[in-house]
Amino acid sequence: MEKVEKFGWAKLGDHGQQCLVPIGELLIDHSYQRPELGPRVTSVVARNFNWAAFGSLVVMQRPNGDKYVVDGQQRLMAARQRGDVDKVPCVVFQSDGPGHEALAFIELNVNRKNVSAQTKWRAAVMAGRDPEREISEWIAEHGMEINENSNRDGVMDFPALIINHWRWNSDVTKRAILIQREIGGDVSMSSRIHKGLFCLLNNNVPIDMEISKMQLEGGRRAILSAIRAWAIESQAQAGDRVCARGILNVVNRGRRKKIVMPS
Secondary structure: OOOHHHHHHOOOOOOOEEEEEHHHHHHHOOOOOOOOOOOOHHHHOOOOOOOOHHHHHHHHEEEOEEEEEOOOOOHHHHHHHHOOEEEEEEEEEEEHHHHHHHHHHHHHOOOOOOOHHHHHHHHHHHHOOHHHHHHHHHHHHOOEOOOOOOOOOOEEOHHHHHHHHHHOHHHHHHHHHHHHHHOOOOOOOOOHHHHHHHHHHOOOOOEEEEEEHHHHHOHHHHHHHHHHHHHHHHHHOHHHHHHHHHHHHHHHHOOOOOOOOOO
């Protein structure tokens, strides 16, 4: 009841039905859920299984009767691993489909540290939440994606940073993404390079005119090396301005008239 009142994802008047559900009837939709956990992770929960700690799974039932777990995947997997548990306590709400369930998943997991940024990203896109939906459509139009398990051209594994920058200035974010892709070669994108490019562009430094210079000086590898060197020299973490300084170090190699960061 407290979750319903706090988050507002349940239908009006649907306070959830507390019941025991056979574990064979419970499903997981990985289009918005985190990837399935391995047996080594769930075995720890299974070995120390007790009903007081188990609590109740939050389940959403679709119009066709299928029941999907939106909170408690690890506990469900542990119960299945034991072999001596046939039913588990659940609070069952009514669902309009995956988008509705994804919204519930986000709200129930938003402050949990063990839920990856990419999992929250997928759920937000599935739920049609902006700016995630808008970002997803734009990057797809440009042949890119957000994915945590890839090292391919146009892949970004830092959705939280993209979301924050998009809210700040979506046009600058787009330019930073496209510039990095052009200079980056055939590997995934770097959050540090994105930070630096965004910082420079947002401060009106005409870095988009220096793409060929960055490529000539070594591209992605040279920029990341320069950022690390600047972070060590300045004894600071690789925040936006440190990353921007690293990029300028590459751009300014051999130049008489150096490009400088605004104070």
